Amino acid sequence: MSYVQRLEPHEFTLGGGKKLLLGQIDIELTERCNNNCVHCCINLPEHDPDALKREMSTDVVKKILTDAANLACMTVRFTGGEPLLRPDLAELYLFARRLGMMVVLFTNGRLITRELAELLAKYPPGRVVEISVYGMSAESYDRVAGHAGAFVEFRRGIELLLEYKIPFIVKAPKLQFLNDEHEQFEAWAATIPAMDNIPGYSINFDLRSRRDNLAKNTHIITLRATPEKTVALLSRNPGYLSDMGQFCAKFMRPAGDRLFSCGAGHGTCIDAYGQAQVCLPLRHKHYSVDLQEVSLKRTLEEMFPAMCEMKVTNPDYLRRCAVCFLHGLCEQCPAKSWAEYGTLDTPVEYLCEVAHAQARFLGLLNEHERAWEVGDAKERVAAFVAQHWPDGQTAEG
Numbered sequence: 538m539s540y541v542q543r544l545e546p547h548e549f550t551l552g553g554g555k556k557l558l559l560g561q562i563d564i565e566l567t568e569r570c571n572n573n574c575v576h577c578c579i580n581l582p583e584h585d586p587d588a589l590k591r592e593m594s595t596d597v598v599k600k601i602l603t604d605a606a607n608l609a610c611m612t613v614r615f616t617g618g619e620p621l622l623r624p625d626l627a628e629l630y631l632f633a634r635r636l637g638m639m640v641v642l643f644t645n646g647r648l649i650t651r652e653l654a655e656l657l658a659k660y661p662p663g664r665v666v667e668i669s670v671y672g673m674s675a676e677s678y679d680r681v682a683g684h685a686g687a688f689v690e691f692r693r694g695i696e697l698l699l700e701y702k703i704p705f706i707v708k709a710p711k712l713q714f715l716n717d718e719h720e721q722f723e724a725w726a727a728t729i730p731a732m733d734n735i736p737g738y739s740i741n742f743d744l745r746s747r748r749d750n751l752a753k754n755t756h757i758i759t760l761r762a763t764p765e766k767t768v769a770l771l772s773r774n775p776g777y778l779s780d781m782g783q784f785c786a787k788f789m790r791p792a793g794d795r796l797f798s799c800g801a802g803h804g805t806c807i808d809a810y811g812q813a814q815v816c817l818p819l820r821h822k823h824y825s826v827d828l829q830e831v832s833l834k835r836t837l838e839e840m841f842p843a844m845c846e847m848k849v850t851n852p853d854y855l856r857r858c859a860v861c862f863l864h865g866l867c868e869q870c871p872a873k874s875w876a877e878y879g880t881l882d883t884p885v886e887y888l889c890e891v892a893h894a895q896a897r898f899l900g901l902l903n904e905h906e907r908a909w910e911v912g913d914a915k916e917r918v919a920a921f922v923a924q925h926w927p928d929g930q931t932a933e934g
């Protein structure tokens with residue numbers, strides 16, 4: 538018997554059966570960054586004049602925060618680019634905290650000052666700060682970040698967080714040329730008080746989400762791990778098979794012909810220019826709403842549900858992904874298709890290969906099988922779940 542039921546924010550109801558509209562809101566405060574990481578799918582130069590001109594003002598961000606709080610939003614995630622580039626970051630942070638919202642800060646840590654650390658100590662964010670780490674030495678870090686001196690600033694930021702006992706976790710991109718440093722990174726991460734697990738890695742690097750830099754896309758593709766290496770990395774976690782048993786029981790089923798078969802539209806990410814998007818990486822004008830013209834409430838209650846009803850039209854997707862039982866395991870989604878091909882429903886071949894490699898490793902597929910052609914998928918998944926997550930069958934039942 539399970540005493541705890543895990544619910545997604547949109548499944549949660551307040552007193553009187555009122556639906557919680559918004560559990561968390563992501564606000565991308567800027568696309569600009571003081572780094573220029575080799576794998577980055579979003580960054581613009583720190584002083585990009587066009588971005589500076591178009592970014593949301595302090596008042597606009599405060600209005601969005603207020604509207605979100607009125608929809609019972611409990612957490613705001615400030616992300617970027619590098620959100621600490623905004624001179625009003627401390628003001629926005631305090632504003633969100635006064636509204637009762639917890640704050641998740643995504644940052645590279647280079648701009649953490651003593652004043653900011655003092656602020657975070659005095660008014661704790663309620664959630665851990667998340668720091669992306671790009672290397673364990675000045676040479677490697679600065680090479681990834683594209684800035685001489687970046688490592689020194691990053692270390693100083695980390696020292697300040699430690700000094701003021703601000704809980705933070707670290708994560709990293711899985712770049713092949715940093716392989717020699719990963720053990721060192723994980724040993725260091727284990728010494729950080731709030732780290733209770735091995736650090737998370739980004740592995741399958743996304744292409745530029747605004748489709749704005751062909752040369753960089755070409756380079757990002759060369760940084761991706763092979764499907765086999767991806768599986769090797771994922772599977773080294775000792776709890777991997779039981780985690781996958783649980784995951785498969787809940788999420789492995791064909792997507793059908795709906796374009797969005799994920800959680801898109803149940804929350805929102807606001808881009809740096811005040812556009813509410815159905816999901817963080819999907820920068821498509823048909824799937825975003827200008828909050829200067831439409832309220833956040835109406836966006837969530839009316840606009841997003843209508844957008845997310847869209848059906849797939851691409852015959853290749855209908856033949857493959859719509860009936861493929863690896864959907865869930867596979868990261869194929871409209872945002873990835875958009876970044877890769879400029880369409881919303883083209884199967885992303887790289888992700889397809891990664892999902893197939895993972896399914897072969899798990900014994901769900903044989904060597905030359907294609908997932909969308911498998912006739913006994915349900916039985917295979919059930920057998921896998923029974924073997925690796927036997928408790929779950931009792932709990933679910």
Ligand code: SF4
Binds near residue numbers: 570572573576580682
């Ligand atoms: S620090 Fe983050 S946002 Fe900035 S360039 Fe690197 S990956 Fe991109």
Ligand code: SF4
Binds near residue numbers: 861864885889908
């Ligand atoms: S594994 Fe391939 S066919 Fe299946 S959902 Fe992913 S991209 Fe589509």
